[in-house]
Amino acid sequence: xxxxxxxxxxxxxxxxxxxxxxxxxxxxxxxxxxxxxxxxxxxxxxxxxxxxxxxxxxxxxxxxxxxxxxxxxxxxxxxxxxxxxxxxxxxxxxxxxxxxxxxxxxxxxxxxx
Amino acid sequence: xxxxxxxxxxxxxxxxxxxxxxxxxxxxxxxxxxxxxxxxxxxxxxxxxxxxxxxxxxxxxxxxxxxxxxxxxxxxxxxxxxxxxxxxxxxxxxxxxxxxxxxxxxxxxxxxxxxxxxxx
Numbered sequence: 001x002x003x004x005x006x007x008x009x010x011x012x013x014x015x016x017x018x019x020x021x022x023x024x025x026x027x028x029x030x031x032x033x034x035x036x037x038x039x040x041x042x043x044x045x046x047x048x049x050x051x052x053x054x055x056x057x058x059x060x061x062x063x064x065x066x067x068x069x070x071x072x073x074x075x076x077x078x079x080x081x082x083x084x085x086x087x088x089x090x091x092x093x094x095x096x097x098x099x100x101x102x103x104x105x106x107x108x109x110x111x112x113x
Numbered sequence: 114x115x116x117x118x119x120x121x122x123x124x125x126x127x128x129x130x131x132x133x134x135x136x137x138x139x140x141x142x143x144x145x146x147x148x149x150x151x152x153x154x155x156x157x158x159x160x161x162x163x164x165x166x167x168x169x170x171x172x173x174x175x176x177x178x179x180x181x182x183x184x185x186x187x188x189x190x191x192x193x194x195x196x197x198x199x200x201x202x203x204x205x206x207x208x209x210x211x212x213x214x215x216x217x218x219x220x221x222x223x224x225x226x227x228x229x230x231x232x233x
Contacts, residue, residue, distance in 0.1 A: 101174040
């Protein structure tokens with residue numbers, strides 16, 4: 001199985017300031033056949049189900065504010081929040097879907113300082 | 114709007130069986146792959162299984178292969194997860210999730226989950 005890791009595991013943030021989370025996979029998530037990179041980002045707000053933020057490493061899901069962006073390639077990826085808002089607190093997970101079984105990172109807990 | 118409602122969770126003894134259901138609405142169910150994902154208390158999500166739009170293909174996590182079976186009834190807009198030989202470590206919130214677009218492309222909308230507790 002593809003193993004996903006994330007850093008940091010905890011991230012205190014200041015509203016209005018930027019924040020970034022790193023995600024690394026144990027093998028490339030680039031599909032050589034179609035050229036797509038199969039890495040998604042989810043946010044699980046307190047008491048809620050996970051919600052899709054970013055798919056295919058850099059495409060924002062429908063309705064996601066443009067302060068969220070995804071970047072990276074191969075095995076190294078980053079989720080950036082340009083200006084954190086109070087509603088962004090929760091646990092952020094990266095997930096690979098290049099190969100079955102899909103696998104999630106351990107999560108990064110974001111809270112307000 | 115898209116809605117997924119899971120049901121069927123509860124308390125069950127080790128070794129017993131349980132069937133979860135997920136009722137879908139707000140989209141053309143028969144066009145989309147459907148997933149089950151679970152989350153044990155205090156842990157991150159664990160993807161379990163996916164079924165293709167027409168039920169012809171299924172894929173499973175190693176932790177449930179041979180014990181869990183995913184299925185769907187497109188006439189009822191419902192998918193199922195049959196869970197047999199339940200273990201203590203199967204205790205979790207079980208989520209139903211819709212694929213992002215026709216085919217199998219990862220999950221976009223998730224239900225609110227149903228809780229399964231395996232306990233003697």
